[in-house]
Amino acid sequence: MYKLILLIFAGLLAACSSAPVVRQPLAIEQAGAADKDARKALRDGELLRAQHDFATALALQQSLDDTAGSATTMINLATVAHQLNDDRAALAWLDRILLEKEAIYPQQARLTAAFRKAVILADQARLGDADKALRFADKLCDRKCALNFGIDALRARLLLLNGDAQGALALAQAVGKQDGAGKAEQANALRIVAAAEDKLQRPTEALQHYQAALEMDKALALSERIGEDLNGLARASAQLGRDQEAAEYSRRAVLVNESRRQSDPVP
Protein backbone atom coordinates (compact mmCIF):
# COMPACT_ATOMS: atom_id res chain seq x y z
CA MET A 1 0.00 0.00 0.00
CA TYR A 2 2.79 2.35 0.98
CA LYS A 3 4.55 1.64 -2.31
CA LEU A 4 1.35 2.27 -4.26
CA ILE A 5 0.87 5.71 -2.70
CA LEU A 6 4.48 6.56 -3.45
CA LEU A 7 3.99 5.44 -7.04
CA ILE A 8 0.85 7.62 -7.43
CA PHE A 9 2.71 10.60 -6.03
CA ALA A 10 5.59 10.01 -8.39
CA GLY A 11 3.16 9.76 -11.34
CA LEU A 12 1.43 13.00 -10.37
CA LEU A 13 4.75 14.73 -9.94
CA ALA A 14 5.87 13.60 -13.38
CA ALA A 15 2.59 14.79 -14.90
CA CYS A 16 2.90 18.21 -13.26
CA SER A 17 6.51 18.57 -14.24
CA SER A 18 5.70 18.20 -17.97
CA ALA A 19 4.18 21.16 -19.72
CA PRO A 20 0.50 20.65 -20.57
CA VAL A 21 -0.42 20.58 -24.23
CA VAL A 22 -1.68 23.93 -25.31
CA ARG A 23 -5.37 23.72 -26.00
CA GLN A 24 -6.47 24.39 -29.57
CA PRO A 25 -8.81 27.27 -30.31
CA LEU A 26 -12.43 26.30 -29.89
CA ALA A 27 -13.29 26.54 -33.61
CA ILE A 28 -10.47 24.19 -34.58
CA GLU A 29 -11.53 21.72 -31.89
CA GLN A 30 -15.11 21.93 -33.06
CA ALA A 31 -14.08 21.36 -36.68
CA GLY A 32 -12.00 18.37 -35.62
CA ALA A 33 -14.89 16.99 -33.56
CA ALA A 34 -17.35 17.44 -36.44
CA ASP A 35 -14.96 15.69 -38.84
CA LYS A 36 -14.51 12.88 -36.37
CA ASP A 37 -18.26 12.52 -35.90
CA ALA A 38 -18.77 12.48 -39.64
CA ARG A 39 -16.22 9.72 -40.18
CA LYS A 40 -17.81 7.69 -37.41
CA ALA A 41 -21.26 8.17 -38.94
CA LEU A 42 -19.89 7.10 -42.33
CA ARG A 43 -18.41 3.97 -40.81
CA ASP A 44 -21.78 3.25 -39.18
CA GLY A 45 -23.56 3.74 -42.51
CA GLU A 46 -25.42 6.90 -41.40
CA LEU A 47 -24.75 8.77 -44.63
CA LEU A 48 -27.00 11.78 -44.03
CA ARG A 49 -25.55 12.38 -40.60
CA ALA A 50 -22.08 12.05 -42.08
CA GLN A 51 -22.99 14.55 -44.77
CA HIS A 52 -24.28 17.01 -42.15
CA ASP A 53 -21.22 16.67 -39.94
CA PHE A 54 -18.82 17.02 -42.88
CA ALA A 55 -20.69 20.17 -43.93
CA THR A 56 -20.33 21.55 -40.40
CA ALA A 57 -16.63 20.78 -40.41
CA LEU A 58 -16.23 22.38 -43.84
CA ALA A 59 -17.88 25.59 -42.70
CA LEU A 60 -15.58 25.81 -39.68
CA GLN A 61 -12.47 24.97 -41.74
CA GLN A 62 -13.30 27.56 -44.36
CA SER A 63 -13.92 30.13 -41.67
CA LEU A 64 -10.42 29.41 -40.39
CA ASP A 65 -8.85 29.48 -43.86
CA ASP A 66 -7.88 25.82 -43.56
CA THR A 67 -7.70 25.17 -47.30
CA ALA A 68 -6.12 21.74 -47.01
CA GLY A 69 -8.72 20.61 -44.50
CA SER A 70 -11.49 22.17 -46.61
CA ALA A 71 -10.31 20.30 -49.70
CA THR A 72 -10.27 16.98 -47.83
CA THR A 73 -13.72 17.63 -46.43
CA MET A 74 -15.10 18.57 -49.85
CA ILE A 75 -13.70 15.30 -51.27
CA ASN A 76 -15.38 13.48 -48.38
CA LEU A 77 -18.63 15.28 -49.07
CA ALA A 78 -18.38 14.23 -52.72
CA THR A 79 -17.78 10.62 -51.68
CA VAL A 80 -20.79 10.64 -49.36
CA ALA A 81 -22.95 12.20 -52.10
CA HIS A 82 -21.78 9.49 -54.52
CA GLN A 83 -22.73 6.84 -51.99
CA LEU A 84 -26.12 8.55 -51.71
CA ASN A 85 -26.39 8.17 -55.50
CA ASP A 86 -26.33 11.95 -55.82
CA ASP A 87 -23.57 12.05 -58.43
CA ARG A 88 -24.49 15.55 -59.54
CA ALA A 89 -23.77 16.91 -56.07
CA ALA A 90 -20.64 14.74 -55.86
CA LEU A 91 -19.28 16.17 -59.10
CA ALA A 92 -20.16 19.68 -57.92
CA TRP A 93 -18.11 19.21 -54.75
CA LEU A 94 -15.15 17.88 -56.73
CA ASP A 95 -15.40 20.65 -59.28
CA ARG A 96 -15.15 23.21 -56.50
CA ILE A 97 -11.60 21.95 -56.04
CA LEU A 98 -10.73 21.26 -59.64
CA LEU A 99 -12.18 24.43 -61.15
CA GLU A 100 -10.67 26.76 -58.63
CA LYS A 101 -8.69 29.25 -60.68
CA GLU A 102 -6.18 29.99 -58.00
CA ALA A 103 -4.02 27.17 -56.74
CA ILE A 104 -5.23 27.41 -53.18
CA TYR A 105 -5.82 23.71 -52.70
CA PRO A 106 -2.95 21.23 -52.34
CA GLN A 107 -1.94 19.21 -55.38
CA GLN A 108 -2.69 15.94 -53.59
CA ALA A 109 -6.26 17.12 -53.03
CA ARG A 110 -6.63 18.10 -56.69
CA LEU A 111 -5.23 14.75 -57.77
CA THR A 112 -7.65 12.88 -55.54
CA ALA A 113 -10.55 15.01 -56.72
CA ALA A 114 -9.67 14.41 -60.36
CA PHE A 115 -9.39 10.66 -59.83
CA ARG A 116 -12.70 10.42 -58.01
CA LYS A 117 -14.36 12.54 -60.66
CA ALA A 118 -13.08 10.11 -63.28
CA VAL A 119 -14.45 7.18 -61.30
CA ILE A 120 -17.88 8.78 -60.96
CA LEU A 121 -17.97 9.73 -64.65
CA ALA A 122 -16.97 6.20 -65.62
CA ASP A 123 -19.86 4.92 -63.51
CA GLN A 124 -22.12 7.27 -65.46
CA ALA A 125 -20.67 5.92 -68.74
CA ARG A 126 -19.44 9.40 -69.65
CA LEU A 127 -16.29 7.88 -71.00
CA GLY A 128 -14.85 10.94 -72.72
CA ASP A 129 -15.17 13.14 -69.63
CA ALA A 130 -13.89 10.34 -67.45
CA ASP A 131 -10.86 9.93 -69.65
CA LYS A 132 -10.21 13.65 -69.51
CA ALA A 133 -10.40 13.73 -65.71
CA LEU A 134 -8.23 10.65 -65.50
CA ARG A 135 -5.58 12.20 -67.73
CA PHE A 136 -5.54 15.22 -65.48
CA ALA A 137 -5.10 13.00 -62.44
CA ASP A 138 -2.35 11.06 -64.18
CA LYS A 139 -0.59 14.28 -65.04
CA LEU A 140 -0.69 15.44 -61.43
CA CYS A 141 0.43 12.05 -60.20
CA ASP A 142 3.23 11.63 -62.73
CA ARG A 143 3.32 7.96 -61.76
CA LYS A 144 4.73 8.81 -58.36
CA CYS A 145 1.65 9.00 -56.18
CA ALA A 146 -0.16 6.33 -54.18
CA LEU A 147 -3.12 6.53 -56.58
CA ASN A 148 -0.97 5.37 -59.47
CA PHE A 149 -2.32 1.80 -59.42
CA GLY A 150 -5.89 3.04 -59.11
CA ILE A 151 -5.36 5.31 -62.10
CA ASP A 152 -4.07 2.39 -64.17
CA ALA A 153 -6.94 0.17 -63.09
CA LEU A 154 -9.44 2.86 -64.02
CA ARG A 155 -7.71 3.38 -67.35
CA ALA A 156 -8.00 -0.33 -68.04
CA ARG A 157 -11.65 -0.17 -67.13
CA LEU A 158 -12.19 2.75 -69.52
CA LEU A 159 -10.37 0.88 -72.28
CA LEU A 160 -12.67 -2.05 -71.75
CA LEU A 161 -15.73 0.18 -71.78
CA ASN A 162 -14.43 1.70 -75.03
CA GLY A 163 -14.22 -1.79 -76.55
CA ASP A 164 -10.43 -2.20 -76.42
CA ALA A 165 -10.46 -5.55 -74.62
CA GLN A 166 -6.89 -6.42 -75.62
CA GLY A 167 -5.50 -3.14 -74.25
CA ALA A 168 -7.59 -3.42 -71.08
CA LEU A 169 -6.36 -6.96 -70.58
CA ALA A 170 -2.68 -6.03 -70.87
CA LEU A 171 -3.00 -3.01 -68.56
CA ALA A 172 -5.10 -4.80 -65.93
CA GLN A 173 -2.74 -7.76 -65.93
CA ALA A 174 0.13 -5.39 -65.20
CA VAL A 175 -1.78 -3.82 -62.29
CA GLY A 176 -2.81 -7.19 -60.91
CA LYS A 177 0.82 -8.22 -60.60
CA GLN A 178 1.81 -5.13 -58.58
CA ASP A 179 2.02 -5.95 -54.89
CA GLY A 180 1.79 -2.28 -53.90
CA ALA A 181 -1.58 -1.91 -55.58
CA GLY A 182 -3.47 -3.09 -52.54
CA LYS A 183 -5.98 -5.88 -52.34
CA ALA A 184 -8.96 -3.81 -53.51
CA GLU A 185 -7.23 -2.53 -56.66
CA GLN A 186 -5.79 -5.98 -57.38
CA ALA A 187 -9.29 -7.42 -57.18
CA ASN A 188 -10.53 -4.67 -59.49
CA ALA A 189 -7.73 -5.45 -61.93
CA LEU A 190 -8.54 -9.16 -61.86
CA ARG A 191 -12.19 -8.41 -62.54
CA ILE A 192 -11.20 -6.27 -65.54
CA VAL A 193 -8.90 -9.05 -66.77
CA ALA A 194 -11.74 -11.52 -66.50
CA ALA A 195 -14.20 -9.20 -68.25
CA ALA A 196 -11.70 -8.57 -71.07
CA GLU A 197 -11.15 -12.29 -71.51
CA ASP A 198 -14.89 -12.71 -71.52
CA LYS A 199 -15.10 -10.26 -74.43
CA LEU A 200 -12.20 -11.94 -76.18
CA GLN A 201 -14.10 -15.24 -76.08
CA ARG A 202 -11.73 -16.87 -73.63
CA PRO A 203 -14.25 -18.20 -71.13
CA THR A 204 -11.89 -20.65 -69.45
CA GLU A 205 -9.42 -17.93 -68.44
CA ALA A 206 -12.27 -15.58 -67.59
CA LEU A 207 -13.75 -18.17 -65.26
CA GLN A 208 -10.44 -18.57 -63.51
CA HIS A 209 -9.90 -14.83 -63.02
CA TYR A 210 -13.46 -14.17 -61.91
CA GLN A 211 -12.94 -16.91 -59.34
CA ALA A 212 -9.75 -15.24 -58.09
CA ALA A 213 -11.48 -11.85 -57.93
CA LEU A 214 -14.38 -13.42 -56.05
CA GLU A 215 -12.02 -14.84 -53.43
CA MET A 216 -10.36 -11.44 -52.93
CA ASP A 217 -13.66 -9.57 -52.79
CA LYS A 218 -14.97 -12.05 -50.26
CA ALA A 219 -11.91 -11.43 -48.13
CA LEU A 220 -12.57 -7.67 -48.40
CA ALA A 221 -16.31 -8.20 -47.73
CA LEU A 222 -17.33 -6.03 -50.71
CA SER A 223 -20.84 -7.23 -51.35
CA GLU A 224 -21.55 -5.36 -54.59
CA ARG A 225 -18.38 -6.66 -56.23
CA ILE A 226 -19.06 -10.20 -55.04
CA GLY A 227 -22.33 -9.94 -56.96
CA GLU A 228 -20.48 -8.72 -60.05
CA ASP A 229 -17.97 -11.56 -59.80
CA LEU A 230 -20.75 -14.13 -59.51
CA ASN A 231 -22.53 -12.71 -62.55
CA GLY A 232 -19.25 -12.87 -64.47
CA LEU A 233 -18.78 -16.48 -63.41
CA ALA A 234 -22.29 -17.25 -64.60
CA ARG A 235 -21.58 -15.70 -68.03
CA ALA A 236 -18.29 -17.55 -68.42
CA SER A 237 -19.83 -20.85 -67.33
CA ALA A 238 -22.68 -20.39 -69.80
CA GLN A 239 -20.17 -19.76 -72.60
CA LEU A 240 -18.46 -23.00 -71.68
CA GLY A 241 -21.76 -24.83 -71.90
CA ARG A 242 -21.88 -25.52 -68.18
CA ASP A 243 -25.47 -24.51 -67.78
CA GLN A 244 -25.90 -26.06 -64.36
CA GLU A 245 -22.94 -24.13 -62.95
CA ALA A 246 -24.09 -20.94 -64.66
CA ALA A 247 -27.51 -21.27 -63.06
CA GLU A 248 -25.93 -21.77 -59.66
CA TYR A 249 -23.71 -18.70 -60.00
CA SER A 250 -26.64 -16.61 -61.18
CA ARG A 251 -28.75 -17.71 -58.24
CA ARG A 252 -25.94 -16.86 -55.84
CA ALA A 253 -25.54 -13.43 -57.45
CA VAL A 254 -29.26 -12.77 -57.07
CA LEU A 255 -29.15 -13.74 -53.41
CA VAL A 256 -26.11 -11.55 -52.76
CA ASN A 257 -27.61 -8.51 -54.49
CA GLU A 258 -30.97 -8.91 -52.77
CA SER A 259 -29.36 -9.31 -49.38
CA ARG A 260 -27.15 -6.30 -50.01
CA ARG A 261 -30.17 -4.16 -50.87
CA GLN A 262 -31.95 -5.31 -47.72
CA SER A 263 -28.95 -4.72 -45.49
CA ASP A 264 -27.96 -1.39 -47.02
CA PRO A 265 -27.82 1.25 -44.27
CA VAL A 266 -30.70 3.67 -44.33
CA PRO A 267 -29.28 7.01 -45.40
Next chain:
Amino acid sequence: MTLFDDKDERFKNLFGKTAVFVLLAALGMGLAFVLVGVKKGAFTAKSPIYFVADSGQDLSEGMPVKFSGFKIGKLDTLALDEQGRVQVEVDIESKYLRLIRQDAVMSLKKEGVIGDGILEISRGTEGKPALAAGGRVRFERASGLEQAVIEVKNRIMPILDDIHQTLHDPDGDVRQTLKNLRELSIEMRGTRERLDRVLGSLDTNLNNQVGPLLLSLRKSAANAETVTGKLDYELPVLLKKADSSMESLRAATETINHAVQRSAPQLPGMIDETRDTLGKTRKLIGDTQQAVDSLSTHWPLKSDTPPPDPGPVRMDSHD
Protein backbone atom coordinates in the same frame (compact mmCIF):
# COMPACT_ATOMS: atom_id res chain seq x y z
CA MET B 1 3.62 -162.10 -51.21
CA THR B 2 1.29 -164.53 -52.69
CA LEU B 3 1.04 -166.03 -49.29
CA PHE B 4 -0.78 -162.99 -47.86
CA ASP B 5 -2.90 -162.71 -50.92
CA ASP B 6 -4.04 -166.06 -50.37
CA LYS B 7 -4.99 -165.70 -46.77
CA ASP B 8 -6.44 -162.11 -46.39
CA GLU B 9 -8.56 -160.16 -48.84
CA ARG B 10 -7.42 -156.80 -47.45
CA PHE B 11 -3.92 -157.34 -48.79
CA LYS B 12 -5.06 -157.59 -52.26
CA ASN B 13 -3.49 -154.79 -54.48
CA LEU B 14 -1.37 -153.68 -51.58
CA PHE B 15 1.36 -152.19 -53.84
CA GLY B 16 -1.08 -150.04 -55.70
CA LYS B 17 -2.64 -148.76 -52.51
CA THR B 18 0.79 -147.90 -51.03
CA ALA B 19 1.85 -146.14 -54.19
CA VAL B 20 -1.31 -143.98 -54.15
CA PHE B 21 -0.76 -143.08 -50.50
CA VAL B 22 2.88 -142.02 -51.01
CA LEU B 23 1.97 -140.06 -54.09
CA LEU B 24 -0.78 -138.13 -52.26
CA ALA B 25 1.62 -137.37 -49.40
CA ALA B 26 4.28 -136.12 -51.78
CA LEU B 27 1.70 -134.05 -53.59
CA GLY B 28 0.47 -132.48 -50.32
CA MET B 29 3.99 -131.67 -49.24
CA GLY B 30 4.75 -130.08 -52.59
CA LEU B 31 1.60 -128.01 -52.40
CA ALA B 32 2.52 -126.88 -48.90
CA PHE B 33 5.97 -125.82 -50.12
CA VAL B 34 4.42 -123.89 -52.98
CA LEU B 35 1.98 -122.09 -50.69
CA VAL B 36 4.74 -121.19 -48.24
CA GLY B 37 6.89 -119.97 -51.12
CA VAL B 38 4.10 -117.82 -52.46
CA LYS B 39 3.49 -116.47 -48.97
CA LYS B 40 7.15 -115.68 -48.49
CA GLY B 41 7.39 -114.03 -51.87
CA ALA B 42 9.73 -116.59 -53.30
CA PHE B 43 7.92 -116.45 -56.60
CA THR B 44 7.54 -112.65 -56.72
CA ALA B 45 9.65 -110.82 -59.29
CA LYS B 46 12.35 -108.71 -57.60
CA SER B 47 14.69 -106.01 -58.81
CA PRO B 48 18.04 -105.19 -57.26
CA ILE B 49 18.92 -101.64 -56.21
CA TYR B 50 22.14 -100.50 -54.62
CA PHE B 51 23.47 -98.03 -52.10
CA VAL B 52 26.77 -97.33 -50.41
CA ALA B 53 27.04 -97.16 -46.62
CA ASP B 54 29.88 -95.70 -44.59
CA SER B 55 29.94 -98.79 -42.41
CA GLY B 56 28.17 -102.07 -42.11
CA GLN B 57 27.19 -101.48 -38.52
CA ASP B 58 23.58 -102.40 -37.83
CA LEU B 59 23.19 -103.70 -41.39
CA SER B 60 22.60 -107.38 -41.93
CA GLU B 61 21.52 -109.66 -44.73
CA GLY B 62 17.81 -110.35 -44.78
CA MET B 63 17.07 -107.02 -43.09
CA PRO B 64 13.62 -105.91 -44.30
CA VAL B 65 13.16 -102.91 -46.56
CA LYS B 66 9.96 -100.97 -45.89
CA PHE B 67 8.08 -98.38 -47.85
CA SER B 68 5.30 -96.42 -46.12
CA GLY B 69 5.28 -99.07 -43.38
CA PHE B 70 4.97 -102.06 -45.78
CA LYS B 71 7.73 -104.54 -46.42
CA ILE B 72 8.65 -104.37 -50.08
CA GLY B 73 12.01 -106.11 -50.08
CA LYS B 74 15.05 -107.17 -48.09
CA LEU B 75 18.76 -106.60 -47.90
CA ASP B 76 20.39 -109.18 -50.09
CA THR B 77 24.15 -108.77 -49.89
CA LEU B 78 26.74 -106.72 -48.06
CA ALA B 79 30.21 -106.39 -49.55
CA LEU B 80 33.27 -104.26 -48.83
CA ASP B 81 34.66 -102.56 -51.94
CA GLU B 82 38.21 -101.50 -52.73
CA GLN B 83 37.82 -98.08 -51.07
CA GLY B 84 36.62 -99.70 -47.86
CA ARG B 85 33.05 -98.64 -48.30
CA VAL B 86 30.19 -101.03 -47.91
CA GLN B 87 28.34 -101.88 -51.09
CA VAL B 88 24.84 -102.99 -50.29
CA GLU B 89 22.35 -104.68 -52.58
CA VAL B 90 18.70 -104.85 -51.71
CA ASP B 91 15.96 -106.68 -53.59
CA ILE B 92 12.77 -104.73 -54.08
CA GLU B 93 9.59 -106.25 -55.41
CA SER B 94 9.46 -105.04 -59.01
CA LYS B 95 5.83 -103.93 -58.79
CA TYR B 96 6.78 -101.30 -56.17
CA LEU B 97 9.65 -99.82 -58.13
CA ARG B 98 7.33 -97.46 -59.98
CA LEU B 99 6.41 -95.84 -56.67
CA ILE B 100 10.01 -94.92 -55.86
CA ARG B 101 11.72 -91.93 -57.52
CA GLN B 102 15.35 -91.62 -58.43
CA ASP B 103 16.12 -89.24 -55.56
CA ALA B 104 14.66 -91.56 -52.91
CA VAL B 105 16.70 -92.00 -49.73
CA MET B 106 17.35 -95.30 -47.92
CA SER B 107 17.35 -94.74 -44.15
CA LEU B 108 18.52 -97.10 -41.43
CA LYS B 109 16.09 -96.86 -38.56
CA LYS B 110 14.97 -98.70 -35.47
CA GLU B 111 11.49 -100.13 -35.21
CA GLY B 112 10.35 -98.29 -32.10
CA VAL B 113 12.87 -96.93 -29.63
CA ILE B 114 14.82 -100.12 -29.00
CA GLY B 115 13.46 -102.37 -31.79
CA ASP B 116 15.26 -104.15 -34.63
CA GLY B 117 16.89 -102.15 -37.32
CA ILE B 118 15.08 -101.78 -40.65
CA LEU B 119 15.75 -100.04 -43.90
CA GLU B 120 13.11 -97.58 -44.95
CA ILE B 121 13.07 -96.10 -48.38
CA SER B 122 11.37 -92.76 -48.99
CA ARG B 123 9.16 -91.95 -51.93
CA GLY B 124 11.33 -89.20 -53.42
CA THR B 125 10.27 -86.05 -55.21
CA GLU B 126 7.10 -86.09 -57.28
CA GLY B 127 7.83 -85.39 -60.91
CA LYS B 128 11.16 -87.17 -60.90
CA PRO B 129 11.51 -90.37 -62.99
CA ALA B 130 10.80 -93.69 -61.31
CA LEU B 131 13.74 -95.69 -60.03
CA ALA B 132 14.86 -98.37 -62.47
CA ALA B 133 16.05 -101.84 -61.59
CA GLY B 134 19.77 -101.75 -60.73
CA GLY B 135 19.58 -98.05 -59.78
CA ARG B 136 21.40 -96.39 -56.90
CA VAL B 137 19.93 -94.49 -53.97
CA ARG B 138 21.40 -92.37 -51.20
CA PHE B 139 21.84 -93.86 -47.74
CA GLU B 140 21.65 -92.21 -44.35
CA ARG B 141 21.43 -93.32 -40.76
CA ALA B 142 18.51 -91.91 -38.82
CA SER B 143 19.51 -90.58 -35.44
CA GLY B 144 18.80 -93.22 -32.87
CA LEU B 145 18.26 -93.08 -29.17
CA GLU B 146 21.97 -93.17 -28.37
CA GLN B 147 22.70 -90.25 -30.59
CA ALA B 148 19.79 -88.31 -29.10
CA VAL B 149 21.08 -89.00 -25.60
CA ILE B 150 24.53 -87.81 -26.61
CA GLU B 151 23.10 -84.60 -28.05
CA VAL B 152 21.12 -83.95 -24.91
CA LYS B 153 24.17 -84.62 -22.80
CA ASN B 154 26.25 -82.23 -24.87
CA ARG B 155 23.68 -79.51 -24.35
CA ILE B 156 22.97 -80.10 -20.67
CA MET B 157 26.48 -80.49 -19.37
CA PRO B 158 27.60 -76.88 -20.03
CA ILE B 159 24.42 -75.64 -18.39
CA LEU B 160 25.06 -77.77 -15.33
CA ASP B 161 28.62 -76.48 -15.18
CA ASP B 162 27.34 -72.88 -15.29
CA ILE B 163 24.83 -73.55 -12.54
CA HIS B 164 27.51 -75.18 -10.42
CA GLN B 165 29.80 -72.23 -10.89
CA THR B 166 27.03 -69.73 -10.15
CA LEU B 167 26.01 -71.50 -6.97
CA HIS B 168 29.55 -71.77 -5.64
CA ASP B 169 30.75 -68.28 -6.50
CA PRO B 170 31.04 -66.37 -3.17
CA ASP B 171 30.48 -63.04 -4.92
CA GLY B 172 27.76 -64.38 -7.22
CA ASP B 173 24.16 -63.27 -7.19
CA VAL B 174 22.86 -66.43 -5.53
CA ARG B 175 25.24 -66.27 -2.59
CA GLN B 176 24.60 -62.55 -2.23
CA THR B 177 20.84 -63.06 -2.39
CA LEU B 178 21.02 -65.72 0.28
CA LYS B 179 23.10 -63.42 2.44
CA ASN B 180 20.58 -60.60 1.96
CA LEU B 181 17.73 -62.95 2.78
CA ARG B 182 19.49 -63.97 5.95
CA GLU B 183 19.93 -60.33 6.97
CA LEU B 184 16.33 -59.60 6.01
CA SER B 185 15.05 -62.42 8.15
CA ILE B 186 16.99 -61.02 11.13
CA GLU B 187 15.50 -57.58 10.50
CA MET B 188 12.06 -59.10 10.06
CA ARG B 189 12.37 -60.65 13.46
CA GLY B 190 13.02 -57.20 14.97
CA THR B 191 10.17 -55.71 12.97
CA ARG B 192 7.84 -58.37 14.21
CA GLU B 193 8.74 -57.59 17.81
CA ARG B 194 8.02 -53.91 17.22
CA LEU B 195 4.78 -54.76 15.46
CA ASP B 196 3.73 -56.86 18.42
CA ARG B 197 4.31 -53.94 20.71
CA VAL B 198 2.32 -51.59 18.42
CA LEU B 199 -0.57 -54.04 18.22
CA GLY B 200 -0.56 -54.35 21.99
CA SER B 201 -0.69 -50.57 22.31
CA LEU B 202 -3.47 -50.40 19.72
CA ASP B 203 -5.44 -52.99 21.61
CA THR B 204 -5.15 -50.91 24.79
CA ASN B 205 -6.17 -47.73 22.97
CA LEU B 206 -9.14 -49.43 21.40
CA ASN B 207 -10.30 -50.63 24.78
CA ASN B 208 -9.86 -47.18 26.34
CA GLN B 209 -11.17 -44.89 23.55
CA VAL B 210 -13.38 -46.75 21.11
CA GLY B 211 -15.63 -47.98 23.91
CA PRO B 212 -16.59 -44.43 24.99
CA LEU B 213 -16.95 -43.47 21.33
CA LEU B 214 -19.44 -46.26 20.77
CA LEU B 215 -21.28 -45.19 23.87
CA SER B 216 -21.47 -41.62 22.50
CA LEU B 217 -22.68 -42.94 19.14
CA ARG B 218 -25.40 -44.89 20.88
CA LYS B 219 -26.51 -41.72 22.67
CA SER B 220 -26.57 -39.80 19.36
CA ALA B 221 -28.76 -42.48 17.82
CA ALA B 222 -31.12 -42.15 20.77
CA ASN B 223 -31.22 -38.37 20.25
CA ALA B 224 -31.95 -38.87 16.56
CA GLU B 225 -34.86 -41.11 17.50
CA THR B 226 -36.15 -38.34 19.77
CA VAL B 227 -35.85 -35.76 16.97
CA THR B 228 -37.66 -38.05 14.57
CA GLY B 229 -40.44 -38.41 17.12
CA LYS B 230 -40.68 -34.64 17.39
CA LEU B 231 -40.79 -34.32 13.60
CA ASP B 232 -43.60 -36.86 13.46
CA TYR B 233 -45.49 -34.66 15.83
CA GLU B 234 -44.60 -31.22 14.35
CA LEU B 235 -44.53 -31.97 10.61
CA PRO B 236 -48.34 -32.03 10.19
CA VAL B 237 -48.48 -28.65 11.94
CA LEU B 238 -45.85 -27.28 9.57
CA LEU B 239 -47.71 -28.62 6.54
CA LYS B 240 -50.87 -26.98 7.76
CA LYS B 241 -49.00 -23.68 8.05
CA ALA B 242 -47.62 -24.12 4.53
CA ASP B 243 -51.17 -24.60 3.22
CA SER B 244 -52.14 -21.41 4.95
CA SER B 245 -49.19 -19.58 3.36
CA MET B 246 -50.15 -20.83 -0.10
CA GLU B 247 -53.66 -19.56 0.47
CA SER B 248 -52.27 -16.17 1.46
CA LEU B 249 -50.09 -16.16 -1.68
CA ARG B 250 -53.08 -16.90 -3.87
CA ALA B 251 -55.01 -14.03 -2.24
CA ALA B 252 -52.04 -11.70 -2.79
CA THR B 253 -51.89 -12.74 -6.47
CA GLU B 254 -55.56 -11.93 -6.88
CA THR B 255 -55.01 -8.55 -5.26
CA ILE B 256 -52.14 -7.81 -7.66
CA ASN B 257 -54.27 -8.91 -10.57
CA HIS B 258 -57.04 -6.53 -9.51
CA ALA B 259 -54.54 -3.72 -9.07
CA VAL B 260 -53.09 -4.34 -12.56
CA GLN B 261 -56.57 -4.35 -14.07
CA ARG B 262 -57.35 -1.07 -12.33
CA SER B 263 -54.11 0.52 -13.48
CA ALA B 264 -54.37 -0.77 -17.06
CA PRO B 265 -55.78 2.46 -18.46
CA GLN B 266 -52.79 4.30 -17.03
CA LEU B 267 -50.24 1.98 -18.67
CA PRO B 268 -49.88 3.82 -22.03
CA GLY B 269 -48.96 6.96 -20.15
CA MET B 270 -46.47 5.06 -18.06
CA ILE B 271 -45.00 3.52 -21.21
CA ASP B 272 -44.64 6.95 -22.75
CA GLU B 273 -42.90 8.15 -19.62
CA THR B 274 -40.61 5.14 -19.70
CA ARG B 275 -39.81 5.77 -23.37
CA ASP B 276 -39.07 9.38 -22.59
CA THR B 277 -36.82 8.31 -19.73
CA LEU B 278 -35.02 5.90 -22.04
CA GLY B 279 -34.51 8.64 -24.60
CA LYS B 280 -33.08 10.90 -21.93
CA THR B 281 -30.83 8.09 -20.76
CA ARG B 282 -29.63 7.52 -24.30
CA LYS B 283 -28.96 11.20 -24.70
CA LEU B 284 -27.13 11.20 -21.40
CA ILE B 285 -24.96 8.32 -22.61
CA GLY B 286 -24.31 10.20 -25.84
CA ASP B 287 -23.37 13.33 -23.89
CA THR B 288 -21.11 11.24 -21.67
CA GLN B 289 -19.49 9.76 -24.75
CA GLN B 290 -19.06 13.24 -26.15
CA ALA B 291 -17.57 14.40 -22.86
CA VAL B 292 -15.18 11.45 -22.87
CA ASP B 293 -14.28 12.17 -26.49
CA SER B 294 -13.77 15.81 -25.68
CA LEU B 295 -11.72 14.93 -22.61
CA SER B 296 -9.56 12.65 -24.67
CA THR B 297 -8.48 15.65 -26.73
CA HIS B 298 -7.19 17.49 -23.64
CA TRP B 299 -4.08 17.17 -21.56
CA PRO B 300 -2.99 14.84 -20.07
CA LEU B 301 -5.04 12.26 -21.96
CA LYS B 302 -4.45 13.73 -25.36
CA SER B 303 -1.05 12.16 -25.77
CA ASP B 304 -2.62 8.69 -25.49
CA THR B 305 -5.37 9.18 -28.06
CA PRO B 306 -4.67 8.53 -31.72
CA PRO B 307 -4.64 11.61 -33.96
CA PRO B 308 -7.67 12.07 -36.23
CA ASP B 309 -7.44 10.65 -39.73
CA PRO B 310 -6.52 13.62 -41.92
CA GLY B 311 -6.97 12.01 -45.34
CA PRO B 312 -10.11 11.64 -47.40
CA VAL B 313 -12.35 8.66 -46.85
CA ARG B 314 -11.65 5.54 -48.90
CA MET B 315 -12.73 5.20 -52.53
CA ASP B 316 -11.07 3.09 -55.20
CA SER B 317 -11.28 2.89 -58.99
CA HIS B 318 -14.38 0.71 -58.93
CA ASP B 319 -16.54 2.58 -56.39
